[in-house]
Amino acid sequence: MNSERPEEPAEPAESEGQERGTPIGRRVLLGTLGLGALGVVAAPTLQRGMESFLAGAAENDPTGLTDLLPNGGGFRYYSVTSSTPRKNAENYRxxxxxxxxxxxxxxxxxxxxxxxxxxxxxxxxxxxxxxxxxxxxxxxxxxxxxxxxxxxxxxxxxxxxxxxxxxxxxxxxxxxxxxxxxxxxxxxxxxxxxxxxxxxxxxxxxxxxxxxxxxxxxxxxxxxxxxxxxxxGYDIDAWVGNSNGRDDEPTS
CATH class of the missing domain: 3.90.420.10 (Oxidoreductase, molybdopterin-binding domain)
Known part of the structure; x- marks a missing residue:
């Protein structure tokens, strides 16, 4: 989803003028899984490099296969659309x-x-x-x-x-x-x-x-x-620990 992933959405239609990301191949996926496992036990510098690589791979993988990859940072890329335009300091409004x-x-x-x-x-x-x-x-x-x-x-x-x-x-x-x-x-x-x-x-x-x-x-x-x-189906007033049938510790 845009901010996190509560469920798997249906495949949306691609927006006009946007290019679909190129899915990663099976060999790349398997190779990256091996590298990810290595990063877990290697030096922190290698781990940070792996997280950066995985984020880049995920941004070009609308198939969702990169959800299988480890991510030491705790977050993973997800969107409700098949592609999202990029904005920068020049064109963001x-x-x-x-x-x-x-x-x-x-x-x-x-x-x-x-x-x-x-x-x-x-x-x-x-x-x-x-x-x-x-x-x-x-x-x-x-x-x-x-x-x-x-x-x-x-x-x-x-x-x-x-x-x-x-x-x-x-x-x-x-x-x-x-x-x-x-x-x-x-x-x-x-x-x-x-x-x-x-x-x-x-x-x-x-x-x-x-x-x-x-x-x-x-x-x-x-x-x-x-x-x-x-x-x-999710709650509008989504207080942590007091909505959506969950009892998590509050975050603020």
Whole structure:
């Protein structure tokens, strides 16, 4: 999925103008499995190199075969579409609109120039895996909402992504929490494509599917509109340990 993987989606139609990634071959897969096993027992430098290689392979493998490969970093590449465009400092834009007095469009440079908030929290997936002590850094969503001038009729915020498929929503009160970021960095590095970069949403107290990758739009609305996975049965208010029938330890 865009942020994590609760279930296997149906194969989506490929977007016009986007090239499908080239699947990795069987020999490459088997060879990489062997190298991955070596990386587990080898020096940390080799392990970090393997993680980088596996991330690159996964980004060009819409078949999902790379899910079989080890990943010491605890995260793996996943998307609800067969391919996702790449954005960089030159062509990335974040649009804020809807029930606001001052709609705005931000470049990556604009976002980087704003005051940054860094937090270190566990990341919890609704399927059970957890990555402890993960640093995220970015602009508090509340700062962007205040700059836009949210109207009194507003009650929620909807998020869209440049993969063309994924959406999420929060109530306005949830969106204004201090632990909700428009994130530019993760694990003390600029967000790469495989982690939803250059900009993603980070909702620290909720299951990771709420932290939409490849963020491109923030629309202030009157009511909450269920997102991609909520329309497929997952809870809208996805508090860690208090939703989706799970009792995990809270993350924030």
């Amino acid at each position: 974040l649009k804020i609109d809807g029930l606001v007095d001052r709609p705005a469009t931000y470049t990556l440079a604009d976002l980087r120039a704003m005051p940054q908030t860094r937090m270190v929290k566990d990341v919890q997936c609704v399927t059970g895996w957890r990555v402890p002590g993960t640093p995220f850094e970015g602009v508090r969503l509340s700062r962007l909402l205040d700059a836009a001038g949210v109207r009194s009729s507003a009650g929620a915020v909807r998020f869209t992504c440049f993969d063309g498929a994924y959406t999420e929503s929060l109530t306005l009160d949830q969106a204004r929490r201090a632990d909700v970021l428009v994130a530019l960095r993760m694990q003390d590095k600029n967000l790469g494509h495989s982690h939803g970069g250059p900009v993603r949403l980070y909702v620290a107290p909720m299951y990771f599917y709420k932290s939409a990758k490849w963020l491109s739009g923030i629309t202030v609305t009157e009511d909450v509109q269920p997102g991609y996975w909520e329309n497929r």
